[in-house]
Each structure stands twice: as structure tokens, then as C-alpha cells.
Amino acid sequence: MDISDVLRSVGFEVIEASTADEAIRILESGVLVSIVFTDIRMPGKADGLDLARYVRACHTETQILVTSAHFPPGRLDPEFGPLINKPYTHERVIAEIEKRLAPKAQDRQEPSTA
Amino acid sequence: MSALVRDNLSDGPATILVVDSDVLVRIVIAGYLRGCAYRVLEAATASEAMAILGEVEITIDAAVIDVELRGELNGFVLAQWIRANRPAIKVVLAGTIAKAASIATDLCEEGPLMTKPYDKQAVIDRIKRLLAAAAITAAK
Numbered sequence: 292m293d294i295s296d297v298l299r300s301v302g303f304e305v306i307e308a309s310t311a312d313e314a315i316r317i318l319e320s321g322v323l324v325s326i327v328f329t330d331i332r333m334p335g336k337a338d339g340l341d342l343a344r345y346v347r348a349c350h351t352e353t354q355i356l357v358t359s360a361h362f363p364p365g366r367l368d369p370e371f372g373p374l375i376n377k378p379y380t381h382e383r384v385i386a387e388i389e390k391r392l393a394p395k396a397q398d399r400q401e402p403s404t405a
Numbered sequence: 406m407s408a409l410v411r412d413n414l415s416d417g418p419a420t421i422l423v424v425d426s427d428v429l430v431r432i433v434i435a436g437y438l439r440g441c442a443y444r445v446l447e448a449a450t451a452s453e454a455m456a457i458l459g460e461v462e463i464t465i466d467a468a469v470i471d472v473e474l475r476g477e478l479n480g481f482v483l484a485q486w487i488r489a490n491r492p493a494i495k496v497v498l499a500g501t502i503a504k505a506a507s508i509a510t511d512l513c514e515e516g517p518l519m520t521k522p523y524d525k526q527a528v529i530d531r532i533k534r535l536l537a538a539a540a541i542t543a544a545k
Contacts (some may be wrong), residue, residue, distance in 0.1 A: 296444070308430050309449040313428040319427055 294328075295336075311337035311345075318350055322335070326354040326388055331362050343371045354357045354391040356384070418443040418535055422494075424454045424483065426475035426537070434469065437525045443532075450488075451478035458491055465494050466539075467532050471521070472500030475512040495535035499523060 295305045308314035310333055318324060327346050331339035343355045345363065347370065357367060360377035367374045375383060415496035421443045425431040428449065435445045446465070451474050457463060468487060472480040484496045499519040519528060 299439075307435075307447050308428060309447075309453060313449065317432065332473050 294381060297328060301353070301385060309333075310335035311339065311342035312315055314342050318346070318353070323387055324353050326356060326383065327358045328358070328388065330358060331359040340368075340371075343351070343368075347371075355392065356387055357385075396399070414490065418444050419532070420441050420446065421465060421532060422446045422448060422454060422457060422465050422468040424448045424451070424468060424480065425471040426450060426473070427471070427497075430521070432472075434523050434525065434528065438469075438529070440534075441529055449475055450476040451480070451483040452476060454483055455486065458487070458494075465491075467497065467535055469493040469497045469499060469519075469532070472498055493539070495506060495539060496536070497528065497531050499528075501536070 292300065295307050298305045301391075306317055306324070309312040309319055311329070312335055314327060314329065315337075316396055318327075327342065333339055337345075339357055339359070346353050348354050354376065355371050356376040357371050358377055358379060362374060364372075364374050364376065366373045373387075375387060421438050423431055423435045423438065423445055424447075425434070426449050431447055431449070435447050438445045444461070446457055448457055454468070454470075458465065468484075470480040470483055473482065474480050478486075480498060480500065484498055487494050487496055497519055499521050501521055519531065
């Protein structure tokens with residue numbers, strides 16, 4: 292299973308985007324997204340860091356989780372960190388998502404969207 | 406809605422590849438198909454779809470393909486590629502009539518089976534019929 296299927300299997304609602312532009316289009320459509328899990332290197336003009344900056348600027352309620360096989364972990368903006376290095380385990384991703392969503396879960400009972 | 410399982414009695418639900426360059430359309434149809442118990446993979450372009458189809462460990466039963474894909478290859482070309490290289494995969498083409506007719510004329514390909522915007526139940530019915538027909542053929 293890929294990470295999307297794994298996250299669905301543990302109860303998250305997952306929307307997939309192939310590029311940062313697609314992710315931005317989804318976010319701008321009004322869909323409530325609790326957390327964006329993004330690779331840094333992606334096809335298209337914008338990369339995962341551009342997407343993370345957009346989310347930070349325009350969707351302050353949305354959490355960010357960044358992964359990469361190439362990016363030096365120490366160079367990632369601490370606001371987005373910690374970086375999840377590739378290859379990652381599914382358990383690590385689930386744990387990081389739950390950690391970011393934990394304060395929100397206490398505030399509201401609605402299902403989370405990853 | 407009842408769960409749909411792979412009709413040839415092999416393991417797991419049928420896997421559908423949804424190929425549409427409009428992400429907001431794609432996530433709706435993909436979400437609907439998941440809600441019908443299919444496993445769904447998504448691609449925004451023909452190139453992405455071909456990359457997924459090239460993964461040997463992934464078995465795909467059917468592909469729902471928009472005629473008007475972004476990129477160098479449109480949906481008809483992808484459908485032709487699948488029929489030539491992965492003939493076991495059932496293809497459902499979707500598109501607006503006018504655009505599909507124009508592309509089909511250029512490529513001498515049959516017209517789309519579904520028109521957009523998607524009638525979700527019609528997509529499900531079409532996939533079920535194709536998978537059932539494939540199961541009958543495989544049993545012979």
C-alpha cells in the first residue's frame with residue numbers, strides 16, 4: 292500500500308494531489324484540510340516548500356508535514372519541521388500526523404483530513 | 406451501497422485508475438469510487454498513468470480516463486496505449502461530446518463511453534459491467 296492507502300486504512304480522509312498547483316487548487320476550493328503532507332521535490336513550477344509557504348500564509352489552520360530524500364534536514368524552516376527523511380516508515384508518518392493534529396482533536400470532534 | 410469486490414473472485418477489491426487533469430473533478434470521482442469499496446489510484450496526466458501502469462506489483466482492473474488530459478498525450482492516446490500494452494485493463498473514456506468527437510476523428514478512435522460532467526452511478530455501472538464481462542471471459 293502507498294502512504295495514501297495506509298492513512299485511509301487508519302481512518303484519515305485523504306485527498307491526493309500530484310503537484311503543488313493541484314494542492315493549492317484543492318485548498319482554494321474550500322475543502323477543509325487539517326494537514327498537508329508534501330514531498331519537497333515535485334513536478335511543476337512550484338515545489339513542496341512553495342506549497343508549505345503558501346499553506347502557512349493562506350491557511351493558518353492547516354498543519355504542514357514535509358518529506359524529502361534529498362533536502363538537508365537542518366535547512367528546513369523549523370516552522371515546517373521536523374523533516375521526514377525518505378525512505379520513511381508508515382508508522383513515522385502516522386505518528387507525526389497524529390502529533391500535529393492532537394491539539395486540534397481535543398478542540399473539535401470532527402474527522403481529520405490528511 | 407453494497408461493496409463491490411473483484412468479480413473474478415481473486416483477492417481484494419477491484420482497483421480503478423482514475424486519470425483526469427482537473428484535480429477537483431478527479432478527487433470527486435475517486436472519492437465516490439472509494440466509497441463504493443474500490444481501491445482507487447489517481448493520475449493527472451497520461452505520463453503519470455503510464456508510470457503507475459508500469460509498476461509490476463500493482464494490478465489495475467479498469468481505468469476511467471478523461472479525453473482531455475493535460476500534457477503531450479490525451480486520453481485517447483492513453484486508452485490506445487493501454488489496449489495495446491495492458492489489454493486486460495478495461496477502459497472507460499469520458500469527455501465532452503464535442504471535444505471527444507474532434508479528437509476521435511483525428512485518431513480514428515471510438516468515441517467516449519461516458520460524458521462529463523460525470524454521472525457517478527453511470528460510471529459505477531459501466532465499471533461493474535466491464536469487470537463482470539472480464540470475469541466471464543476469464544472463466545471460459
